[in-house]
Amino acid sequence: MRLATFNILHGRSPADGRVDLDRFGDAVRRLDADVLGLQEVDRDQPRSHGADLTAVAAEAMGAPHHRFVATLAGTPDLWSAATGDLQPRTAGYGIALLSRIPVLSWHALALPALRGTVPVIFPGRRRPVLVRDEPRAAVAAVVDAPEGPVTVVATHLTFIPGWNAVQLRRLVRLVRDLPRPVVVMGDLNLDGAAPARLSRMRPLATAATFPVTEPARQLDHILADGPLTTVSSAAVDTGLSDHRALVADVLVGARLGDQVGQ
Template sequence: MRLATFNILHGRSLTDGEVDLDRFGAAVARLDADVLALQEVDRDQPRSHGADLTAVAAEAMDAPEHRFVATLAGTPDLWSAADGELQPNTASYGIALLSRHPVLSWHALALPALTRKVPVVFPGQRVPSMVQDEPRAALAAVIEVPADDGGRPVAMTVVSTHLSFIPGWNSRQLRHLVRDLRGVPRPVVLMGDLNLEGDRAARVSRWRPLTSTNTFPLENPNRQLDHVLADGPIEATSLGRALDTGLSDHRALVVDVALAREPEHSVPASRHL
């Protein structure tokens, strides 16, 4: 099974500054992922031609199962917070999760929100800037995958998220998310732009990285901000790759995996978001 995570920058290319839906679909198809986590996803936004980018990606990778969770409603000039459970019937922006395998249940999880402006020193600055973060969420799916030995399908949990860029706050959100995921079927894989460099994501979560590959910036990447972390009986069968798709300011992170042994948890029967 191939897993991938991709911060898509709403499908925009840094080369020409444009969003081309055919180019975006081709980039997703090139990943050939069985499960794909997306961040910075538009729906009904003028800057991305009013498209549902989750649906475009689902068609490109032939993923019958897919969900989008809005974290912001409105357009970039007038954002407002969106409830991850009650999705707005308007232009929105958030995260998505897509699967070629059947999904047994969906779960939207709100992460701790920083509601005030805080000082952050960005690279090249001496004086901190006062910044305010956007709402953050995670989207989890319990999926059913074929057993390696040809026996009955087994369950695992996959999660997409995009954590804060504010130092310290992203670690708090990750610890909160790991606690929320204690009771889900194992193995569980967390994918996304965690805004944590190197091995810090693994140290904070105490989960195993399935690949360690620099993903940012797009050209000559020197940092790994995008991660695939696992807990439970799953292992990487490849070293993983960071792919330049020609879109975004991040590279897509791809890794092939296999279940190591029979998962320990039963499968929930509900389907809800």
């Protein structure tokens, strides 16, 4: 099974600042993922030609099973908190999970969000900046793999230090009753080994993913709990976004500790 997670920056290329739907589809097709998690996904937004980017990606990779969960409703000039429903009918922005493998069940999971503004010190700045976070969510699918059910969860955690750790711990608790093995993947906005330590899950891929041109940090992760073995993994520059996609080829049902090729 090939797993991949990709923060798509609503399909925009940093090279020319444009969203080209054909180029976006080609990038997804080249990843050749069986299960793909996407972050910063547009639906019916003018900046991405009014397209449903989840549907564009699904067609490109040949994934008949897919769900989009909006974290923000409306358009960028007038965002509001979304309902968190699977496949909302209105314009939105959020996360998506796509699968070429049949899906037994879908689950939309709300994560705790900070209210109001909080001070954050960004790299290169000495003084904190007051910021307001957007709502955060996760979408889970129990896929019907030949070896048995596998739960795959896609999410995009906050950039606010400390609070992303709270969200990750909550997410681990929310999926504890879903079938094992379970995979949590996405832009976690946590660097290096922190997600594995906080979640007590194993990394299936270790590679820097941000920034895209000369990546120095791994903000995107694929974590596992249960019998999954990594065969190979890589961070992939698709020509889109400010993140590289993270890809892991895994064996399902293999012994814990048999990981190779990381």
